[in-house]
Amino acid sequence: MIKRVIEFSEALRGAKIPVSLLESIDASNSLMSCDIFDRGELKAFLSSTLVKDHSHQKVFDRLFDIYFSPATYDRGLLENEAPLGPETGFESSFDELDDAKLRELIKDSLLRGNESELQSLLAAAVSRFAGIEAGRPVGGIYYAFKTLRQLDLDQLRHLLFEARGEQIEAGDSLGVKLLNHDLDVALEKVRRMVDDDIRRRIVSDRGADAVARTLRATLPEDIDFTHANTEDLKEISRAVVPLVRKLASRLGKRRRKGHGGTLDFRRTIRRSIADGGVPVELFYHKPLPTKPELMVVADISGSVASFARFTLSMLYALSEQFSRVRSFVFIDEIDEVTEIFEGSDDIEDAMKLINTKAKVVWMDGHSDYGRVIEGFVERWVEEITHRTTVIFLGDARNNYHPSKSDLLAAVRMKARALYWLNPEPAAYWNTGDSIMSQYGVYCDSVDECRNLRQLQSFVERLL
Amino acid sequence: MIEDLERFHFASPSEVGELLSGVGYLPSVEISSVLFLADRLKKPILVEGPAGTGKTELAKSAARALGARLIRLQCHEGIDESKALYEWNYKKQLLHIQSDRKSESWEEVESDIFSESFLLERPLLAAIRAKDPVVLLIDEVDRVEIETEALLLEVLSEYQISIPELGTVVANQIPLVVLTSNNTRELSEALKRRCLFLFLDYPDKEREMEIVMSKVPGVSKVLADSIVSFVGSLRELDLKKRPSISETLDWTLTLLNLGLEEVDESVVKATINVLLKYRSDIAKVSKSILSS
Numbered sequence: 001m002i003k004r005v006i007e008f009s010e011a012l013r014g015a016k017i018p019v020s021l022l023e024s025i026d027a028s029n030s031l032m033s034c035d036i037f038d039r040g041e042l043k044a045f046l047s048s049t050l051v052k053d054h055s056h057q058k059v060f061d062r063l064f065d066i067y068f069s070p071a072t073y074d075r076g077l078l079e080n081e082a083p084l085g086p087e088t089g090f091e092s093s094f095d096e097l098d099d100a101k102l103r104e105l106i107k108d109s110l111l112r113g114n115e116s117e118l119q120s121l122l123a124a125a126v127s128r129f130a131g132i133e134a135g136r137p138v139g140g141i142y143y144a145f146k147t148l149r150q151l152d153l154d155q156l157r158h159l160l161f162e163a164r165g166e167q168i169e170a171g172d173s174l175g176v177k178l179l180n181h182d183l184d185v186a187l188e189k190v191r192r193m194v195d196d197d198i199r200r201r202i203v204s205d206r207g208a209d210a211v212a213r214t215l216r217a218t219l220p221e222d223i224d225f226t227h228a229n230t231e232d233l234k235e236i237s238r239a240v241v242p243l244v245r246k247l248a249s250r251l252g253k254r255r256r257k258g259h260g261g262t263l264d265f266r267r268t269i270r271r272s273i274a275d276g277g278v279p280v281e282l283f284y285h286k287p288l289p290t291k292p293e294l295m296v297v298a299d300i301s302g303s304v305a306s307f308a309r310f311t312l313s314m315l316y317a318l319s320e321q322f323s324r325v326r327s328f329v330f331i332d333e334i335d336e337v338t339e340i341f342e343g344s345d346d347i348e349d350a351m352k353l354i355n356t357k358a359k360v361v362w363m364d365g366h367s368d369y370g371r372v373i374e375g376f377v378e379r380w381v382e383e384i385t386h387r388t389t390v391i392f393l394g395d396a397r398n399n400y401h402p403s404k405s406d407l408l409a410a411v412r413m414k415a416r417a418l419y420w421l422n423p424e425p426a427a428y429w430n431t432g433d434s435i436m437s438q439y440g441v442y443c444d445s446v447d448e449c450r451n452l453r454q455l456q457s458f459v460e461r462l463l
Numbered sequence: 464m465i466e467d468l469e470r471f472h473f474a475s476p477s478e479v480g481e482l483l484s485g486v487g488y489l490p491s492v493e494i495s496s497v498l499f500l501a502d503r504l505k506k507p508i509l510v511e512g513p514a515g516t517g518k519t520e521l522a523k524s525a526a527r528a529l530g531a532r533l534i535r536l537q538c539h540e541g542i543d544e545s546k547a548l549y550e551w552n553y554k555k556q557l558l559h560i561q562s563d564r565k566s567e568s569w570e571e572v573e574s575d576i577f578s579e580s581f582l583l584e585r586p587l588l589a590a591i592r593a594k595d596p597v598v599l600l601i602d603e604v605d606r607v608e609i610e611t612e613a614l615l616l617e618v619l620s621e622y623q624i625s626i627p628e629l630g631t632v633v634a635n636q637i638p639l640v641v642l643t644s645n646n647t648r649e650l651s652e653a654l655k656r657r658c659l660f661l662f663l664d665y666p667d668k669e670r671e672m673e674i675v676m677s678k679v680p681g682v683s684k685v686l687a688d689s690i691v692s693f694v695g696s697l698r699e700l701d702l703k704k705r706p707s708i709s710e711t712l713d714w715t716l717t718l719l720n721l722g723l724e725e726v727d728e729s730v731v732k733a734t735i736n737v738l739l740k741y742r743s744d745i746a747k748v749s750k751s752i753l754s755s
Contacts, residue, residue, distance in 0.1 A: 020656050026504060033503040041476055044496035052655040054511060054646075054662040113669075174728045178689065181696040185668075246648050348701065 001036065002028050008067045009050060015063065016219055017056045023049055042068065055220055055239055065196060066203050102128075103151065107159045110186050119193060125151055126197045143198045144191075151194075153187055160186065221452040225307040225423050233306055239452060240310060244317040247459060261285035291323040292389045292416065292462070297376060299394030300360060301331045301367045307423035308393050311455060313347040321463055323387070328380075329354055330372040333362035336380075367397060369439070370404035377407045384414040389462065392420045392443075396429070396436040403435050408442035418442065421449040421458065473499050488517070488524035489673050497661045498525060498639075507619050507640035509604075509655065512663035514645060515707020519602055521663070522641035526598035531639070534593070535600045536586035538607045544614055548624055550583040577628035587618050590638045597638040604654075605644040612651055620657045665698055666708065674708060679715045689726040690715055697738065700751060706738040713737050 009024040026049040034045050043064055051060045102125060109117040129150035130143040160183055220239035223232045267283040275281075296315060298308040312327060319325050326338045335358040337350075344350040362371070384390065390411055412418045422429065422436060426448045429436035440446040449455050473479050480495035490498075501508045510518045526533035536547055556576040584592065590599040601615070618624060622634035642658060644650060666674065668691055675687045682690075690711065698705045706714075714737045723730055732749070739745050 018652070020652075022656055026506070026659075029504055030500050033500065035475065040492050041496050044476075044493045045500055047493075048497045048500060048508075048659040048661055052509070052658070052660045057662065174693075174726070174731065175689075178692050178696060178726075181699070182692055185695075242646060246646075249648050 015059050122193050293323050293387050294325045295390045297328045297392050300329045331360045332368035334372045334375045335359045366399045368401045369398045370402045373407050388415045390415045390418045395424045397434045403438045405438040412442045417444045420446040482528040486527040507658045509642045509658035510661045511644045515709050516663040518643040522600040531596035531598045533598050534586050534590045537602045549588045552581045552583050591634045599638045599640045601642040604642045605647045702744045703741045
């Protein structure tokens, strides 16, 4: 068992969750007080000793399911991991039911909120629909997809709606909405339980370590912007908020601590009265920190749009740290969108507005950095001062248009600094139509910025 | 010697759960397990989570359930050891020196004025020196600066405080320590390492219903159900401030006092300001949930 916990800590470290030696010792110690037949208790113990940051919880949950999966757990196979044969036994009583009847039963157990019944029903569904073959190197997603398609969640939703809908009077639109929300939650639960069940079977087939290696267990701050799917994006935006808050309070503190202003004569004299006119304690004026002005020029074409979105939302959330943030977006035409951002207190709304309002497409909707830089210099270079920091966001993939990179020199000359953030891995720069180095020579720095972690460290350097 | 000292000695997490329910705090499995483990491993608990999910209440209830005294250290920016650990009562020291004791040599006076009778206990020292069972609550620990955080480390891991003039004060008994944090900044690794971590999220539907039913007697099950699922759907939205448990309870009381028996659109429109505290949030909710 202790060996298992140590392997588990290793796997957590592999997913970049910092687990110190002391913490894995604590976890092992906690086993002594733990009723190890109670999986919930074990999970609470391990999570409280090993995971010290809530954003890591999801990865922990996933790995916990693999290393302490109920299949191996209930059968006491933790010590000697014999691979299990195909699942037999507990779901056989459902074998004679047809698909519709099975769905009916699932519906009933959802209505009653009976978790264990639901679990065995879904296990039956997985055995019936997924067609899992032992030893076949297929990811769990494939099986889950097969099961859920055959189970027909829309149909299930329909059944649930009918069963619950009777309580709702006609015309009660709020009631309908709440019901729909409840159903979403219920179906999400079905999906999750199917996923869990399949993962369990795969684990018992291939062993925990093998599954953990293939599992994509990434912390939100390490998710790649350009490859994120919808769910990843949601996770990233959830992670942005606390990140920004922490960043802001840290920066604020650094400002306040600043020392070395001129003598505050008035306060010093006032205080000296208490000591009989001897200025024992000296007071200084707090130096007024210079706040940089930002001009953010962001490529919002499809390939890098989500990167631009997170960078902009992060910079706007920190806007108190800057004297002004002006933002420009482009595809093959550039437009200023500062007002759209300032007029809305919600970044998501603002991004939607930008897509409809800003004139960013001139010809074919493929990024044209050359044309954009030309436009930027023509229209706004006069407004760049020595306090302005200019940040370009984009992959510098110019679709073989002329680069006009020499125009950036004018920007660099006038601005305090010129930075370029590129969401592509540095190894891909200057391959294909990427002309990063042509622009790079005019920039103070060009940074790879593929995930929140890198974005955060850039913002910190900026201030 | 600390190992021999008395602790609460729970038999199992479920016993902790029963004790807490007994004083009106309905814990989840995680909560009672972590509390149980904290007692067994003699480690502090670090509680994190959104505002209004019962972080501080957990410590208070634990104290009540265990019949222990609650000692609270409310953290804020600029707190230092004279507010958290101990302070010398220098006025008393001055008086002592000035009083008629000219015969004594300076060494004697010095050893006199730095003795325990001139020591002012602050929460941490008080918790450690307590003879009776104690629950120590260090509230909003994320508000202190990183440098001050280090002050806590000795107390939290060794349960002792070193006072240069006096020596080391070792705990009479190990108090149950609960630290809460709103996560406004990253706490140091050193602190996190020494604590058990507990994240208190918004409760799931069943638990929140239990809470509503137990805290607001007289609410019908149907009403509680629709209240909790409405609040739950609000929490899914991207709001500036999501409604907390205490706001759910406020809203339930509001509805009860207005004599309303069900949640429908007009009710929500009239009373939403109990749940949401920002105009933009209210606007957003009206747009996404209320209008059809």
